[in-house]
Structure formats: C-alpha cells, structure tokens
Amino acid sequence: MELFEHMTTESFEQVVFCQEKSSGLKAIIAIHDTTLGPALGGTRMWPYEDEEKALVDVLRLAKGMTYKNAAAGLNLGGGKAVIIGDSRHDKDEAMLRAFGRYVQGLGGRYITAEDVGMAEPDMDTIFLETDYVTGRSPATAGGGGNPSPATAYGLYVGMKATAKEAFGSESLTGKTIAVQGVGSVAYQLCKHLHTEGAHLVVTDIHKPSVDQVVKAFNAKAVEPEEIYDVACDIFAPCALGAVINDDTIDRIQAAVIAGSANNQLHTERHGDGLHEKGILYAPDHVINAGGVIHVADELQGYNRERAMKSVGNLYEQMTKVFAIARRDGIPSYQAANRLAEERIKSVGKARKPYVRESKDILS
Numbered sequence: 308m309e310l311f312e313h314m315t316t317e318s319f320e321q322v323v324f325c326q327e328k329s330s331g332l333k334a335i336i337a338i339h340d341t342t343l344g345p346a347l348g349g350t351r352m353w354p355y356e357d358e359e360k361a362l363v364d365v366l367r368l369a370k371g372m373t374y375k376n377a378a379a380g381l382n383l384g385g386g387k388a389v390i391i392g393d394s395r396h397d398k399d400e401a402m403l404r405a406f407g408r409y410v411q412g413l414g415g416r417y418i419t420a421e422d423v424g425m426a427e428p429d430m431d432t433i434f435l436e437t438d439y440v441t442g443r444s445p446a447t448a449g450g451g452g453n454p455s456p457a458t459a460y461g462l463y464v465g466m467k468a469t470a471k472e473a474f475g476s477e478s479l480t481g482k483t484i485a486v487q488g489v490g491s492v493a494y495q496l497c498k499h500l501h502t503e504g505a506h507l508v509v510t511d512i513h514k515p516s517v518d519q520v521v522k523a524f525n526a527k528a529v530e531p532e533e534i535y536d537v538a539c540d541i542f543a544p545c546a547l548g549a550v551i552n553d554d555t556i557d558r559i560q561a562a563v564i565a566g567s568a569n570n571q572l573h574t575e576r577h578g579d580g581l582h583e584k585g586i587l588y589a590p591d592h593v594i595n596a597g598g599v600i601h602v603a604d605e606l607q608g609y610n611r612e613r614a615m616k617s618v619g620n621l622y623e624q625m626t627k628v629f630a631i632a633r634r635d636g637i638p639s640y641q642a643a644n645r646l647a648e649e650r651i652k653s654v655g656k657a658r659k660p661y662v663r664e665s666k667d668i669l670s
Contacts, residue, residue, distance in 0.1 A: 308359060316372060320660055322362075323413070325404035331397060334406055335362055337369035338386040338417055341661030342651050344534055344585055345415050347441070347603060348372035349422030350406070350433075352394040365389040372599075377647035379596035384661060386417045394424035400432055407436030415439055415663035418600050427453065441602035451609040453505025453541060454598035458567060459495030461597020461621040466541065466565045468625035469589040473563045474540075480504035485539040485561065487511075487531075488546025489520045492567045496545065497524050510534045511546070535559055542566070549573040551588075556580050565589035571639060582638035590643035595622055 314322065320341060321636065325334040337345045348369060355361040365387050373385025390406060410419050410433065421430055421442040430442045431450070443450030464574035471477040484500055485508045486493055497507055497520050509525035510533070511517045517528050529537060537557040544550045548570035551559075556577055564571070564586060569589045572578045581588045597618040604614035624646075632642035 308362060310362070313366065317366070319366065319369070321416070322366075323409065324458070325406065325409040325651060330401035330405045331392070332401070332402045332405045333358075333391040334409065334415070335365045335391075336386065336388040336409065336417055337365045338413075339366075339369040340373040340651065341384035341386075341416060341418045342655045342658055343377055343384050344382040344580065345418055345439075345663070346384040346663050347376060347381075347418045347420065347599065348387040349420040349442075350383060350388040350390060350425055351422040352390040352392055352398060352424030354393045354397075355389070355391050358391070358570070361389050361391050371521075374644060374647040375592040375596055375599060376448065376603075377650050378590075378593045378624060378643055379600055380620060380650075381600065383418075383603060387422075388417070388419055390424075398424075398429070403429055403432040403604070404436045407433040407440070409606065410439050411437035413439070416661055418606070420599070421454075437637050441605045443605065444611075449608045451601055451605050451611070451614060454601040455491040455612065456495050457601035457618050458492045458595060458598035459499065460615060461600065461618045462492070462496050462543075462565070462567050462594055463499040464544075464619055464622040465589055465594035466543070466563075469563050469565045469587060469594075469629075470541070471631045472626075474588045478503075479541075480503045482541060483508065483537075483539040484541045484543055485509075485534055485537040486520075486545055487525075487534045487544045487550065487566065488544070488568065489516045493545035494520060495631065496543070496567070497526065501525070508534070508537050508539060520564070527655070544568040544571050551577045553577075556584075559586065561586065563587045563589070565594055565662070566591065567595040569595065578638050579641035587629075587640050589625060590628060590640050593628055593643050593646075594621065596621060596624075 318670045321338040323336040368387035377384040418439045433440045445452045466478040483506045489511045501524035509520050509526045510529050510531045520526050535555045538560045541563040544566035552573035600618050601614050628642045632639045
C-alpha cells in the first residue's frame with residue numbers, strides 16, 4: 308500500500324504504529340477525521356495474516372467511525388485501533404498497559420473503546436495508563452458498563468422511525484418482525500418489541516439463545532437459512548454482515564430492513580437493489596449507533612439518564628436520513644453518508660482538526 312497516497316485520497320489525518328518488545332505489542336492507531344471533535348473508535352484485537360491486512364482493516368474501520376459518529380449527531384471524529392494477535396492467548400496486562408500509554412501520548416486526539424477481541428475488563432486495564440478510554444466498567448469512576456442495552460434501545464427507536472417512514476405510523480404493534488441472530492443486543496431488542504406487541508420470528512446458530520427468546524417472548528423459531536424467506540413487515544439482521552447479497556436480496560419479503568449488524572450490504576449495489584425493490588433500508592451505521600453514543604457519555608462522567616436520552620435521539624437522526632433520501636432522490640444508504648458529510652462540512656467551516664483545549668465540549 309502507498310500509505311501517504313491512500314491517506315491523502317481518503318482524507319486521513321494520522322496513522323500511528325506502536326510496538327513494545329517486552330509485551331509483544333504490535334498495534335496501529337488510525338485517526339481519520341477530527342473536524343467534529345476527538346476521534347472515538349474501538350480497539351480490535353485480531354490475529355491478522357500480515358501487517359498490511361491489519362493496516363487495511365484499521366483504515367477502513369476508522370473512516371467508518373467518522374461517518375457513524377457524525378450521522379449519530381455526536382461531536383466526535385472517527386478513529387480506530389487494531390492490535391495484532393490472538394486475544395485468547397496473546398493478550399495480557401503488560402500489553403494492554405503499553406497500548407494505553409500510546410493512546411495517552413496522542414493527547415486526547417484518539418479515544419479508544421471496546422471492539423472485537425476486547426472486553427470491559429480490558430478497558431479498565433487500559434484506563435490505568437490513559438484517561439482517553441470509554442466502555443469501562445461501573446466499578447471505575449465514570450464507567451458506563453455494557454453498552455448492549457443502549458444499542459438495543461437505539462435500534463428500537465430507529466426501527467420505529469423507519470416504520471413511520473414506510474407505513475405511515477411508528478407503531479410496531481401487530482407487526483411481524485424477523486430477527487436474525489439473538490445475542491445480547493437482539494435479546495434486548497426483542498424485549499422492547501414484545502412489550503409493544505410485535506410478533507417475533509427468530510433464528511440463531513446457537514440454539515439455547517433461540518430457546519431463551521422463544522420462551523421469554525412467545526417468538527416463533529426458524530432455521531438460520533429460512534429467515535430470509537419469512538413473510539414479515541420488518542427484517543432485522545442482528546448477526547453477521549453482508550447478509551444482503553446476490554443470494555438473499557430476492558428472497559427477502561419484508562418492507563423494511565432495520566437491524567444491528569454492521570455492514571449489512573455486501574456491496575453498494577445491493578443498497579441500490581433494495582431501493583429499486585421498494586424495500587426501505589435503515590443504514591446500519593446510523594441505527595446501531597446507540598452503543599457509541601452510550602460510551603461517549605463517559606467523556607462527561609457517565610450519567611445513565613442523560614446517555615439514554617441521547618440514544619433516543621436516533622429517532623430524529625433516522626428521520627433526517629429519510630428526509631435527505633426524499634430530497635435528493637437517492638437510496639437511504641447514500642443519504643446516511645450525505646447526512647454525515649454535510650454535518651462535517653458545515654462544522655468544518657468553523658473548526659480545524661482537533662487539538663485538546665480546556666474549553667472543548669465533547670458532546
């Protein structure tokens with residue numbers, strides 16, 4: 308990769324390579340854009356095949372966080388970090404603390420959080436070395452704990468906004484909703500939907516998770532591959548990415564797609580295909596932003612009531628996405644990007660890349 312050429316083309320501000328020999332730390336921190344504020348994005352630990360794959364991944368993820376944070380209405384930019392290694396065998400206190408010192412050295416331009424291969428206790432360990440970490444446990448001062456309930460609540464209110472756009476009413480009572488994947492986020496979502504009176508059809512490769520949802524919420528279970536063929540009002544992908552693809556797009560019978568999974572569209576072409584078929588797609592990086600909104604609240608000293616109120620604003624953000632789609636005659640996935648880009652451009656007229664100052668207000 309021609310790194311500086313790529314950074315210039317994609318408007319990256321900074322890439323930091325980190326190593327600490329005694330702990331075995333090999334990490335990359337990418338800061339994409341800090342127009343709106345310091346870059347917030349999780350740290351992913353993964354056994355990449357080679358260093359270039361790690362670099363490609365961190366750059367992709369960092370840019371995605373710029374759009375996610377901007378579209379969510381946060382005064383935060385986008386960044387990401389990756390640690391090269393197997394989190395089950397290679398991760399230890401020394402490595403995490405070494406990484407934390409590198410984060411601290413950036414002076415607040417990058418704020419880290421939990422991602423794949425990392426957990427709440429890891430954030431607490433990193434916190435020993437830096438102030439710039441979120442997703443900490445409630446046992447630490449200002450820690451908000453597990454963000455899954457916030458992600459689920461944001462998904463729920465975003466689904467209601469999408470239903471209003473598609474059906475003329477935000478009510479989900481009586482709607483049939485097919486949920487693909489019933490992990491911690493989707494379980495909480497199903498709880499909200501059941502309380503409102505929706506009919507649930509669920510699937511997961513982990514049968515005990517399915518059984519739990521069926522018992523708790525009177526849901527109907529189907530096999531994983533059958534979920535695409537369910538006649539429903541809303542299809543909610545809450546497991547793997549790229550589930551909207553050449554094999555599935557013509558099978559989906561829903562009027563709305565709204566789920567928590569990341570990168571649901573295999574390619575942009577599939578977003579165009581949904582638009583042409585008249586299926587309203589809730590862009591995943593907007594509707595699943597409840598978790599990042601939740602952890603961002605820690606930057607002010609965590610307050611649950613305030614955090615959940617901010618998560619509830621995703622209803623308004625989803626409404627803005629659909630308004631832009633109507634205004635410009637474009638698919639909703641394009642409208643979500645346009646919402647983020649317009650906000651960054653507007654604020655960018657008055658701000659420069661983020662450097663920590665005492666008067667900065669983070670959110």
